[in-house]
Amino acid sequence: MKKAIIHGxxxxxxxxxxxxxxxxxxxxxxxxYREIPYRDEGMGxxxxxxxxxxxxxxxxxxxxxxxxxHQADSNVHILVVEGELSITLDGEEIKAExxxxxxxxxxxxxxxxxxxxxxxxFLIIKTPHPRNYHRGGAEDAED
Numbered sequence: 001m002k003k004a005i006i007h008g009x010x011x012x013x014x015x016x017x018x019x020x021x022x023x024x025x026x027x028x029x030x031x032x033y034r035e036i037p038y039r040d041e042g043m044g045x046x047x048x049x050x051x052x053x054x055x056x057x058x059x060x061x062x063x064x065x066x067x068x069x070h071q072a073d074s075n076v077h078i079l080v081v082e083g084e085l086s087i088t089l090d091g092e093e094i095k096a097e098x099x100x101x102x103x104x105x106x107x108x109x110x111x112x113x114x115x116x117x118x119x120x121x122f123l124i125i126k127t128p129h130p131r132n133y134h135r136g137g138a139e140d141a142e143d
Contacts, residue, residue: 083120
């Protein structure tokens with residue numbers, strides 16, 4: 001079993017650009033607890049990683065602020081870094097707190113609200129990058 005896992009990781013290392021030691025551009029260290037993108041008006045956000053297979057963003061909401069209703073444009077995982085959030089997925093409300101990961105499938109209607117009295121920050125992990133996601137399936141990907 002261990003050999004199979006190691007073999008799989010080796011395949012991923014060489015299949016994903018950048019993991020096999022190829023340097024397309026210099027990588028910078030990022031600290032998600034510094035320069036949290038809070039804004040007085042609406043959601044603050046910043047891109048942390050942007051690759052063909054991954055879009056990683058950090059978002060920040062002050063009390064009462066929200067991400068408007070929208071549809072997930074890829075596989076999306078929300079990781080709460082600080083505070084608490086109310087995340088509504090296809091009409092079902094979920095309370096998420098620091099450390100929680102909330103997944104959603106492509107096309108899921110979602111809304112994120114900070115209903116607490118404290119600031120909230122979260123990571124938005126999208127795989128693949130939405131610009132490379134084909135909603136129609138394998139047939140569309142070949143066109």
